[in-house]
Amino acid sequence: MADNNSEPSAEAKAGRPFPVSWDQFHRDCRALTWRLNEVGPFHAVVAITRGGLVPAAIVARELGLRVIDTVCIASYDHTSQGDLQVLKGVSADVARLGGGTGKGLLIVDDLVDTGATGRMVRQMLPDAHFATVYAKPKGKPLVDTFITEVSQDTWIHFPWDTALSYQPPIRP
Ligand SMILES: O=P(O)(O)OC[C@H]1O[C@H](OP(=O)(O)OP(=O)(O)O)[C@H](O)[C@@H]1O
Ligand code: HPA
């Protein structure tokens, strides 16, 4: 935390860190796919970029899906949430596969936090199945299938955003 007169650091604002390794992420994606396998079959995967690209690749591999589209949305600059920007919507081919409402399509993202991103994609594809690997309580009602819930004051550190570094001992 910074001194009394200045803003708390981004890390402090983000609360508890929850680091996720590549191994853990892969295992959680596989667990998600086992659940999705009970719900499908799906015509195609729609990944919410960029974070959804990594689980979408793993889920698509496990479910034997080769049609993968993206919805490109940006809102966070590291831990600061800004206005949502839709940079690209669903492609015409995949929208047609989902009959215009997303029926039979699988939307994948790494997590829901406030739910703002998920809400926007649900408006585009109301009948699609929405899956995330992690969910915080505010966003959870928007998701059809997820694997791990973390508290709202937790910040998930994904392996593609982090690197191994020295940690000082708890007792100096
Ligand atoms: O539920 P919300 O509060 O909307 O937050 C969740 C979204 O935030 C992150 O994306 P971000 O906008 O950081 O872009 P990125 O995927 O490119 O990192 C994350 O990947 C989710 O898509
Ligand atoms: O907890 C989070 N971790 C990484 N990116 C995020 N975007 C929204 N919430 C998070």
Ligand SMILES: [Mg+2]
């Ligand atoms: Mg994202």
